[in-house]
Amino acid sequence: xxxxxxxxxxxxxxxxxxxxxxxxxxxxxxxxxxxxxxxxxxxxxxxxxxxxxxxxxxxxxxxxxxxxxxxxxxxxxxxxxxxxxxxxxxxxxxxxxxxxxxxxxxxxxxxxxxxx
Amino acid sequence: xxxxxxxxxxxxxxxxxxxxxxxxxxxxxxxxxxxxxxxxxxxxxxxxxxxxxxxxxxxxxxxxxxxxxxxxxxxxxxxxxxxxxxxxxxxxxxxxxxxxxxxxxxxxx
Numbered sequence: 387x388x389x390x391x392x393x394x395x396x397x398x399x400x401x402x403x404x405x406x407x408x409x410x411x412x413x414x415x416x417x418x419x420x421x422x423x424x425x426x427x428x429x430x431x432x433x434x435x436x437x438x439x440x441x442x443x444x445x446x447x448x449x450x451x452x453x454x455x456x457x458x459x460x461x462x463x464x465x466x467x468x469x470x471x472x473x474x475x476x477x478x479x480x481x482x483x484x485x486x487x488x489x490x491x492x493x494x495x496x497x498x499x500x501x502x
Numbered sequence: 503x504x505x506x507x508x509x510x511x512x513x514x515x516x517x518x519x520x521x522x523x524x525x526x527x528x529x530x531x532x533x534x535x536x537x538x539x540x541x542x543x544x545x546x547x548x549x550x551x552x553x554x555x556x557x558x559x560x561x562x563x564x565x566x567x568x569x570x571x572x573x574x575x576x577x578x579x580x581x582x583x584x585x586x587x588x589x590x591x592x593x594x595x596x597x598x599x600x601x602x603x604x605x606x607x608x609x610x611x
Contacts, residue, residue, distance in 0.1 A: 390544070426510075426603055427603055428506060428589070428591075428600070428601030428602050428603045428604070429545075429589070429591075429599075429601040430601075431598065431599070444598075476544065476545070488532055488533045488550070488552070488593055488597070490535060490547035490550060491547070491599070492547070493544035493545045493546070494544055495543060495544045496542075496543075496544060
C-alpha cells in the first residue's frame with residue numbers, strides 16, 4: 387500500500403512564525419503536491435513538484451514556499467504565518483501519467499494547522 | 503474559468519442506492535477522478551474515467567459523458583460506513599486536477 391506520511395496531524399502556531407510542514411512518501415512517486423482544504427471549497431493546489439529540486443506554483447502559492455531535496459520528501463513552508471493560513475493541509479503523491487491513463491494521487495492524513 | 507459542481511449534501515437510507523452527480527467546465531479534459539473522504543481522514547481514490555461510459559467496481563460505479571461535461575458516482579447497497587464526503591476532480595489540459603467542493607453523504611439506518 388502507498389504510504390504518504392505528514393509529520394503532524396495538528397499544529398498550532400503564532401502569527402509571524404515560520405512554519406514547516408513535512409511530507410514523506412514511500413512509493414518512489416515522481417509527483418508530489420501540496421493542497422489546502424477549507425470548508426465549502428474544493429482542494430486548492432499550493433505547489434507541486436514533478437522531480438527532485440523542481441517546483442511549480444499552483445493556484446494559491448502566495449505566502450508559501452516548498453522544498454524538494456529528495457525524491458521522497460516534499461516540504462511546505464509558511465514564511466510568515468498569518469491567520470488566513472489556518473486550514474487543513476494535504477500532501478499527495480503520484481506516478482506520472484502514461485498516455486491517456488493518468489495516475490491517481492495518494493494523500494496523507496493531513497495537518498490541521500491553526501494560526502493564532 | 504474552470505468549475506466543478508456537485509451537490510453539497512445528500513441523505514440516503516442504508517441498503518438503498520444513491521447517485522452523486524458532478525458537472526464540470528474545464529479548459530481541456532484528461533480524465534475525471536472520484537475520491538472518498540471520511541471526516542478527519544485523507545481522500546482515498548475510488549475511480550477514474552477518461553472515456554464515455556460506465557466503470558463498475560463492486561458496489562461503486564462511475565459514469566462519464568464528455569459531451570455533456572457530466573459524471574455520476576453510483577453507490578449500491580449502501581452501508582453506514584459509506585457516510586463520507588465524495589470528491590469529484592477533473593484533470594485539465596495542463597494535467598492539473600480541478601476539484602469540486604465535495605458532496606457530504608449521510609446514511610440513515
